[in-house]
Amino acid sequence: MDFFDILISASFWTAAIRIASPLIFATLGELICERAGVLNLGIEGIMVAGAFAGWMAVYSGTGLWTGVAVAMAVGMLFGLVHSLLTVPFGLSQHVVGLGVTLLATSLTYYAYRLALPEVTSPPKIEAFQPFEIPILSDIPLIGPALFSQTPLTYLAFILVGVVALVLYRTPLGLALRAAGENPAAVAAQGLSVTAIRMGAVMVGSGLMAVGGAFLTMSAFDSFFFEMVNGRGWICIALVVFGAWKPGKALLGAILFAAFDALQIRIQQTPLGADIPYQVFLMMPYFLSILALIVMSRRAEVPAALMVPFNKGER
Amino acid sequence: MTDNGTARVVLRLDGITKRFGKLVANDAISLSLHEGEVIALLGENGAGKTTLMNILFGQYTADEGTVEVFGRTLPPGNPRAALDAGVGMVHQHFTLADNMTVLENVTLGTQSLLALSQRRAGAREKLARLSADFGLQVHLDAKVGSLTVGERQRVEILKALYRDARILILDEPTAVLTPQETEDLFATLRKAVRLGLSVVFISHKLHEVMAISDRVLILRHGKLVAERPIAEVDKEKLAALMVGAEVSAPRVEPGTPGAVLMQLDDVTTPDRGNAPGLKSMSLALRAGQITGLAGVSGNGQGALADLIGGLVSPETGRMELDGAQPTGWSPRVAVQSGIARIPEDRHRTGTIAAFDLTENAILETYAQPPYSRSGWMNWARAESFTRQIIDTYDVRCPGPGTRIGLLSGGNMQKLILGRVLEAAPRIILANQPVRGLDIGAVNYVHGQLLAARDRGAAVLLISEDLDEIMALSDVIHVISEGRLSPGFPRGRMTPAELGVWMAGQGFEPHEAEQEDSAHAP
Numbered sequence: 041m042d043f044f045d046i047l048i049s050a051s052f053w054t055a056a057i058r059i060a061s062p063l064i065f066a067t068l069g070e071l072i073c074e075r076a077g078v079l080n081l082g083i084e085g086i087m088v089a090g091a092f093a094g095w096m097a098v099y100s101g102t103g104l105w106t107g108v109a110v111a112m113a114v115g116m117l118f119g120l121v122h123s124l125l126t127v128p129f130g131l132s133q134h135v136v137g138l139g140v141t142l143l144a145t146s147l148t149y150y151a152y153r154l155a156l157p158e159v160t161s162p163p164k165i166e167a168f169q170p171f172e173i174p175i176l177s178d179i180p181l182i183g184p185a186l187f188s189q190t191p192l193t194y195l196a197f198i199l200v201g202v203v204a205l206v207l208y209r210t211p212l213g214l215a216l217r218a219a220g221e222n223p224a225a226v227a228a229q230g231l232s233v234t235a236i237r238m239g240a241v242m243v244g245s246g247l248m249a250v251g252g253a254f255l256t257m258s259a260f261d262s263f264f265f266e267m268v269n270g271r272g273w274i275c276i277a278l279v280v281f282g283a284w285k286p287g288k289a290l291l292g293a294i295l296f297a298a299f300d301a302l303q304i305r306i307q308q309t310p311l312g313a314d315i316p317y318q319v320f321l322m323m324p325y326f327l328s329i330l331a332l333i334v335m336s337r338r339a340e341v342p343a344a345l346m347v348p349f350n351k352g353e354r
Numbered sequence: 355m356t357d358n359g360t361a362r363v364v365l366r367l368d369g370i371t372k373r374f375g376k377l378v379a380n381d382a383i384s385l386s387l388h389e390g391e392v393i394a395l396l397g398e399n400g401a402g403k404t405t406l407m408n409i410l411f412g413q414y415t416a417d418e419g420t421v422e423v424f425g426r427t428l429p430p431g432n433p434r435a436a437l438d439a440g441v442g443m444v445h446q447h448f449t450l451a452d453n454m455t456v457l458e459n460v461t462l463g464t465q466s467l468l469a470l471s472q473r474r475a476g477a478r479e480k481l482a483r484l485s486a487d488f489g490l491q492v493h494l495d496a497k498v499g500s501l502t503v504g505e506r507q508r509v510e511i512l513k514a515l516y517r518d519a520r521i522l523i524l525d526e527p528t529a530v531l532t533p534q535e536t537e538d539l540f541a542t543l544r545k546a547v548r549l550g551l552s553v554v555f556i557s558h559k560l561h562e563v564m565a566i567s568d569r570v571l572i573l574r575h576g577k578l579v580a581e582r583p584i585a586e587v588d589k590e591k592l593a594a595l596m597v598g599a600e601v602s603a604p605r606v607e608p609g610t611p612g613a614v615l616m617q618l619d620d621v622t623t624p625d626r627g628n629a630p631g632l633k634s635m636s637l638a639l640r641a642g643q644i645t646g647l648a649g650v651s652g653n654g655q656g657a658l659a660d661l662i663g664g665l666v667s668p669e670t671g672r673m674e675l676d677g678a679q680p681t682g683w684s685p686r687v688a689v690q691s692g693i694a695r696i697p698e699d700r701h702r703t704g705t706i707a708a709f710d711l712t713e714n715a716i717l718e719t720y721a722q723p724p725y726s727r728s729g730w731m732n733w734a735r736a737e738s739f740t741r742q743i744i745d746t747y748d749v750r751c752p753g754p755g756t757r758i759g760l761l762s763g764g765n766m767q768k769l770i771l772g773r774v775l776e777a778a779p780r781i782i783l784a785n786q787p788v789r790g791l792d793i794g795a796v797n798y799v800h801g802q803l804l805a806a807r808d809r810g811a812a813v814l815l816i817s818e819d820l821d822e823i824m825a826l827s828d829v830i831h832v833i834s835e836g837r838l839s840p841g842f843p844r845g846r847m848t849p850a851e852l853g854v855w856m857a858g859q860g861f862e863p864h865e866a867e868q869e870d871s872a873h874a875p
Contacts (some may be wrong), residue, residue, distance in 0.1 A: 096414065210469065210472060211466065212467040
């Protein structure tokens, strides 16, 4: 199979969009946090917790959408912990974020062992199935790629538009962005920086958890340790790549996912036989770093990112 | 009672007390403001002016006392309530988001956060009307980061007016403005008063207080010590009331310029972010002369200070010390060449807060004898040096072992001054040497700089305070966007004339003039 054939094959693009979906959720979540001025390094652990919580809920008998809601709620709970420590208490966002990642990851593994003490291989659930949108899914190439995905993927794409609309077209988005640019401006207008930032971190963390849940409830149908596998960290880079803008972040997520889908396929070509497979595994990360360097040079970082705000400080 | 005694009281503070730990920032302060009146709140830095206004605006909570606006008591610690009651505050440090447009900054927080869309058309209409009424021209779709300081202040005022403020509080509004921009601001305030608004004007610049206010209230060490109609006072009386004693600035005799110690020839340095570098700058620093550098902050003063202090090297052009180009230009070479620095920010670059006085006193010389030999510190010598500074420069402190962060700004500055002058420098870089000091300390620092000049040092005085520049400098240059004006001898220029240069207006025409005259037959 030739390189060009891969790029025009429907299965390649279908896979790319599927791989991009969890990244879109989590990147949007991180973007919301950072736009409000809080770096959320809890993302990796929150995705793990979300992946487990959604899957476990469904395994215990709830519906799929309830499972998504449970994942969201668990994510928001960790968001509450993160934002309590970083916003009103003003602790280091790096330390708290890494702490939340460790806490969420280990609590998840602990909960897994408590819930399923005897199992050797994790049970499967009835995951989200692809839903073909009538007519649109018949378009060649685009149809299978964009319109024959699971409902969660559609939700991810819709959320990009929703987040962009809220950020740029509503008073709430204005206040949120201002909290990330100059919190003193927000306080001077009689708004609560603490409430805005905590709210942003909680909602953002909820989306991260849904991103995690996508893995266990849509991409796969079971929960494995290490299944998030650094996706959270990729999303942090994607926010920078997307210059803190939802549309560009979506583009970045699809680009990274395409590299990922591509490397799996190249491994199976004759070329792949001669080169150690680790080189291919590295490719998406390597190309992402290159793209990051090119794209982020003129990005405007939220000016108050990682700057705690204390009312009445002298 | 004043002329406004019959007008309605719009604001009343009653017995406001605020403590920060042991410090009483406001001590039972009561005052009232009438409709259509401008009152000035005058006091030295640390007198409690800003604290008082932050309490009024709800950003701090008072320990005792009440705030009453239009007859209604405001709930403490609630900026929203103050805004809704018609109090608008223009902060000393602007509360604007640079990355957002003027319109976004003004409308921020004026709608419910749950509203589904932003009212933009209505906002534009209202802002156009306010701009016209108050003479506040500003482009609504410009990013705030691209505006000049004067324009940003207009945005701050528009923000308050957009929320229908009836009482405007301006905290040190002129600190960052050119004289012309200050005139524009005063014109706006006069319009506001004619439209029935009331203004609280906070300042420590006496002539501005005299120019704009109807009544002046003087704060000292957190207490309201005097209240006078402006007609009954003059600048000297105000200064005496501010410090609690008659004050006299040091007498300034013109210096006698000697040899050129440092020469910059067509020097350019790289820009740093928003701050411009130097643009083909030529400057001579002479022995026995104070060279004043006037200009609005952020116009290349930092770049020049960094160049002389050894932090950056010229990108193009020549820099000569005693007629020779220094090699390997660095802060250490600068110190060893006899350049002493009073840094702009004494907290950030001048001292290390957690270090004691001794350690701070030898920050620049610790690697040299007698303070260290063969890699070992000689703390005894360092401490005796520090005691000498403490005695000579009247640094009020428990002792050389005190952490410097515990000292007041004035005492910290005296230690830095001692560190600088005891090294018997040949060139003194004094960057904002009296910022944030009270009048007594200001006079002391100025006297010491003049004495150093008379001993034959070349002094470069960088300041945003035009009065300071004009009082001390033997020759004045204006810096604007990294370009340097010609040197004007003492007494040649009026503040207004310097203001034209500060606004960046004299430069191109001036060069063009030179070209014209060069081409003239």
